[in-house]
Amino acid sequence: MKYIKQLPPANPQRETLLREEGWIGLREPDTPGKILLFSFPLMGVSALITGAWLLFLQPSLLQGLALEDGFALSFTLGPGTLLPLLGMGAFFALHELLHGAAIPRRSGKSRTYWGITPLGLFVATEEILTKARYLLISLLPFLLLSILLPLLLTFTQLLNPYLAFLILLNAMGSCADLLGVLLILFQVPRGALLQNVGPKTFYKVQP
Numbered sequence: 001m002k003y004i005k006q007l008p009p010a011n012p013q014r015e016t017l018l019r020e021e022g023w024i025g026l027r028e029p030d031t032p033g034k035i036l037l038f039s040f041p042l043m044g045v046s047a048l049i050t051g052a053w054l055l056f057l058q059p060s061l062l063q064g065l066a067l068e069d070g071f072a073l074s075f076t077l078g079p080g081t082l083l084p085l086l087g088m089g090a091f092f093a094l095h096e097l098l099h100g101a102a103i104p105r106r107s108g109k110s111r112t113y114w115g116i117t118p119l120g121l122f123v124a125t126e127e128i129l130t131k132a133r134y135l136l137i138s139l140l141p142f143l144l145l146s147i148l149l150p151l152l153l154t155f156t157q158l159l160n161p162y163l164a165f166l167i168l169l170n171a172m173g174s175c176a177d178l179l180g181v182l183l184i185l186f187q188v189p190r191g192a193l194l195q196n197v198g199p200k201t202f203y204k205v206q207p
Contacts, residue, residue: 025202040175054164089120095145104129113125
């Protein structure tokens with residue numbers, strides 16, 4: 001992977017060339033605001049699925065939320081909060097690294113990038129991918145960190161409220177990935193290839 005200072009920008013010349021070669025642009029939200037808007041319902045769905053899974057594995061997690069006089073939430077900043085915040089940052093970084101781990105390594109010039117923005121670590125690729133590989137890259141952090149990890153932590157008796165909180169945050173943060181999965185499932189034919197050019201996604205049916 002190559003380090004870059006920001007997410008790959010739009011490249012109109014490259015997009016025009018791909019269209020001339022038979023690539024079709026995916027119908028997808030074209031701004032961060034629209035992505036957030038369309039993926040917001042999936043945030044609730046993923047949180048509901050993971051929350052139910054966590055409580056199925058360890059019902060005692062619910063006891064900490066049971067209050068006689070209703071629900072109360074307090075948050076205090078101090079030296080003791082540094083480690084939990086670092087843990088959150090590390091968990092989000094792991095999410096992105098799992099995306100990167102699923103991207104195939106091609107010979108020649110690398111077209112997979114990583115970098116750090118004020119929002120955290122990111123991984124992006126402009127490699128040509130099969131539909132199955134693209135779906136795997138999109139789903140891997142959700143499946144491993146919000147479905148498989150709670151199961152392993154339960155078996156090893158290491159699941160605790162803090163880790164459950166991180167697992168739930170990962171599920172909610174996967175909403176944009178899940179939106180991309182739905183767009184690909186409903187728009188891209190079986191056997192097609194996919195390629196990102198900056199923030200845009202293109203697909204091409206193989207002859």
